[in-house]
Amino acid sequence: MSDWGIQKAALGERLAAGQQHARGKVVPIPSLPAFLKAVIRSGDRVCLEGDNQKQADILASALANLDPRHVHDLHMVQSGVVLPSHLDIFEKGIARRLDFSYSGPQSARIARMLFGGKIELGAVHTYLELFARYFIDLTPNVALIAAVSADKDGNLYTGPNTEDTPTVVEATSYKNGLVVAQVTEIVDKVPRVDIPGDLVHFVVEAGRPFYVEPLFTRDPAAITETQILTAMLAIKGIYAPYGVRRLNHGIGFNTAAIELLLPTYGEKLGLKGKVCTHFALNPHPTIIPAIEAGWVEQIHCFGSEVGMEDYVAARSDVFFTGPDGSLRSNRAFCQTAGLYACDMFIGSTLQIDLEGHSSTVTTSRIAGFGGAPNMGSDPRGRRHPSEPWLKAGAEADPDSNAALRRGRKLVVQIGETFGERNTPLFVERLDALDLAQELKLDLAPVMVYSDDVTHIVTEEGIANLLMCRSKDEREQAIRGVAGYTDIGRARDAKLVDQLRQRGVIRRPEDLGIDPLDADRRLLAARSIKDIMLASGGLYRPPSRFRNW
Amino acid sequence: MTAATANDVPLSWYEASARQRIDALVDAGSFCEFIGPELREISPHLAIFNLPEQFDDGIVIGRGRLDGAPVLVAAQEGRFMGGAFGEVHGAKLTGLLRAARALKQDVVILFDTGGVRLQEANAGELAIAEIMRAVIEARHSGINVVGLIGGRAGCYGGGSLIAGTCSRLIISEQGRLSVSGPEVIETNKGIEEFDSRDRALVWRTMGGKHRYLIGGADIFVDDQALAFREAAIATLAIRSRFDPNVLQAEQKRLERRLHRFGDVEDAIEIWEVLGIDQPTGIPALPTGAFLRAANKRENADDAR
Numbered sequence: 001m002s003d004w005g006i007q008k009a010a011l012g013e014r015l016a017a018g019q020q021h022a023r024g025k026v027v028p029i030p031s032l033p034a035f036l037k038a039v040i041r042s043g044d045r046v047c048l049e050g051d052n053q054k055q056a057d058i059l060a061s062a063l064a065n066l067d068p069r070h071v072h073d074l075h076m077v078q079s080g081v082v083l084p085s086h087l088d089i090f091e092k093g094i095a096r097r098l099d100f101s102y103s104g105p106q107s108a109r110i111a112r113m114l115f116g117g118k119i120e121l122g123a124v125h126t127y128l129e130l131f132a133r134y135f136i137d138l139t140p141n142v143a144l145i146a147a148v149s150a151d152k153d154g155n156l157y158t159g160p161n162t163e164d165t166p167t168v169v170e171a172t173s174y175k176n177g178l179v180v181a182q183v184t185e186i187v188d189k190v191p192r193v194d195i196p197g198d199l200v201h202f203v204v205e206a207g208r209p210f211y212v213e214p215l216f217t218r219d220p221a222a223i224t225e226t227q228i229l230t231a232m233l234a235i236k237g238i239y240a241p242y243g244v245r246r247l248n249h250g251i252g253f254n255t256a257a258i259e260l261l262l263p264t265y266g267e268k269l270g271l272k273g274k275v276c277t278h279f280a281l282n283p284h285p286t287i288i289p290a291i292e293a294g295w296v297e298q299i300h301c302f303g304s305e306v307g308m309e310d311y312v313a314a315r316s317d318v319f320f321t322g323p324d325g326s327l328r329s330n331r332a333f334c335q336t337a338g339l340y341a342c343d344m345f346i347g348s349t350l351q352i353d354l355e356g357h358s359s360t361v362t363t364s365r366i367a368g369f370g371g372a373p374n375m376g377s378d379p380r381g382r383r384h385p386s387e388p389w390l391k392a393g394a395e396a397d398p399d400s401n402a403a404l405r406r407g408r409k410l411v412v413q414i415g416e417t418f419g420e421r422n423t424p425l426f427v428e429r430l431d432a433l434d435l436a437q438e439l440k441l442d443l444a445p446v447m448v449y450s451d452d453v454t455h456i457v458t459e460e461g462i463a464n465l466l467m468c469r470s471k472d473e474r475e476q477a478i479r480g481v482a483g484y485t486d487i488g489r490a491r492d493a494k495l496v497d498q499l500r501q502r503g504v505i506r507r508p509e510d511l512g513i514d515p516l517d518a519d520r521r522l523l524a525a526r527s528i529k530d531i532m533l534a535s536g537g538l539y540r541p542p543s544r545f546r547n548w
Numbered sequence: 549m550t551a552a553t554a555n556d557v558p559l560s561w562y563e564a565s566a567r568q569r570i571d572a573l574v575d576a577g578s579f580c581e582f583i584g585p586e587l588r589e590i591s592p593h594l595a596i597f598n599l600p601e602q603f604d605d606g607i608v609i610g611r612g613r614l615d616g617a618p619v620l621v622a623a624q625e626g627r628f629m630g631g632a633f634g635e636v637h638g639a640k641l642t643g644l645l646r647a648a649r650a651l652k653q654d655v656v657i658l659f660d661t662g663g664v665r666l667q668e669a670n671a672g673e674l675a676i677a678e679i680m681r682a683v684i685e686a687r688h689s690g691i692n693v694v695g696l697i698g699g700r701a702g703c704y705g706g707g708s709l710i711a712g713t714c715s716r717l718i719i720s721e722q723g724r725l726s727v728s729g730p731e732v733i734e735t736n737k738g739i740e741e742f743d744s745r746d747r748a749l750v751w752r753t754m755g756g757k758h759r760y761l762i763g764g765a766d767i768f769v770d771d772q773a774l775a776f777r778e779a780a781i782a783t784l785a786i787r788s789r790f791d792p793n794v795l796q797a798e799q800k801r802l803e804r805r806l807h808r809f810g811d812v813e814d815a816i817e818i819w820e821v822l823g824i825d826q827p828t829g830i831p832a833l834p835t836g837a838f839l840r841a842a843n844k845r846e847n848a849d850d851a852r
Contacts, residue, residue, distance in 0.1 A: 543749065
């Protein structure tokens, strides 16, 4: 009785079943439905590749078109629930259980399906957390992935959007799982081998590129003067005094404004070379002027961005590129880099409560986390010192023995007191709590926990939470920068004034910033076209962003 | 303390407010506003809809000098209700045009409008008709009425009709000139007909370069206040003609244009028919190269 080698044998059966529909490793598109039916078993744990950017869209639709009488009760473990087909799979009863990280455009539908009991939710993760579980208790039986090209042996070229692929393949293939890749085309020789063919069992020639969402393009034309003011505050009040050189910027107009102020306002402050030299960052088009002005030494990317391919290839001194010239992104490595090797995370949020918890959840949507909670957290396993990390640690705990004191990662939440459609940024109670109650979740989906947040920046000023010594002080520091929101108006004026005397709260005038100077002319680029011109024509914005 | 202003950056016409545009357009310090915000001539209709008013009702009118010559100026504020025409807004422009005729002074209109304000549609539509009549009457008595188009709201709806009656139009790449807006077309004809979110499509169909190429506008300038000023000075120096011959010639040109381009599906094909070498490259060309490439463009002369 052979009790060992069961998984290898099971893989062998799948390979044999799949081989019926393939020539070598290549599955012709018309055979894809029959092929998937043959290799996927009911109850399988399936990783359908897709994150906030690239999508294995052909394989997703093929999976959603299976007959639930043949294949059902799948357990989907995937970074992103982004395409309609990702949820059709549940609607039709092909899959039942879901562990994921990010849902973006499907956030409303996923919430409805959770209420309706169509989806059995495992948990909502951060990217890195879900990747980690691929290797411990959520290892896929089948991975359906996406690449740019393959050769007949299954060697894959993923192009600039490598993203999650190496992680998914590593976890699946080395644990007797089956790996199926959709590729744009099959070629004689791939431009570079991103995934060795040994790990890839079947390849489907899709005949067109996988879908990629241009998620990180922010049009400078939409940056407001309030956002410019908050960006000036952040640069002068946080970047400069801490000397933040290694950092991550979240998505949003606030950080886009910071990127566009570096070559103008940052230059005037004499900060070039002293801040923002090393990034864990997607290739944001708005970082181009800073790169061109010589601010940025190095950027490692989670993923790519539509239109940035040629620019990145031409700036291999800054970006990580392969021998073929194009960007090599890697989400798992970049998330790790952002966690351990960056001294600051700065990003926007939708709601901040009185303790400083922040959340991007609204009552009817589950947008997931993506990478922000990982970027926006203090890594307790960190041991290497740096100036900003030590300074933040000292501010938090000035009296302890410096040699035994942990440093702190700067975790900055930035936004206007009133956000889109005049919704207040500051709230008494997070919507995430109501959602958790309704869905009977053990945890409310909090993006950045209060004990990780170090600074809150609004147009009213900067609240330094590291320097707050009690819960009460923390609350007043938050109220103190909450402006005319209900939270802000309920502040204790005397306490807030004391906090300002101590430098816990710093107003624009305390930093020598005149709000009237926050002019759009300060932006190094005021339109997508300006960015394109700054790139010397190398940045090719997608049609929807071009006003020419 | 660091001064954070970047005054060496030229003022973008697209981004500037109505008042910034006037300041940059006329000779320094020469502008004198008529019916300014201190008089609080606000819309009588907006309060009914619980909408905020603006003390100048979104248009600044007055008198100034352009290279020393007296000129009347009207500038729409695209940031207030999309620069839309309401009762007061329209009446201010009508009055200015009538004054131009009486004073024998040329007029420059800085368009930045989505058309008529829905909340005061009847008054707005009437205003458009009155303004067009006033433009025609002014031109008939020898006055130049020059339109400048390059604001964020573009020049749409009734604004585009008024622009059509002007003696000359100056436009930038960012400027858009069209009767129906992208969203309106998409709503009525479907996304297959026109995808309003495809901005490259919007600009190559309604934007300044295309309008210049098909004779919908007369002078093409960079998105800079100084470029608009220089073009306005040069344009006002030319007396435009306005008589039945001009109108008949334009009617013939439009018939010919319809015949030439009536069957094509996209602006790029029009440019190809015009005989432009690399039509797909047009949107990316900088101004100088574009003007050289545009030497085979349609020309509207003094009517359109």
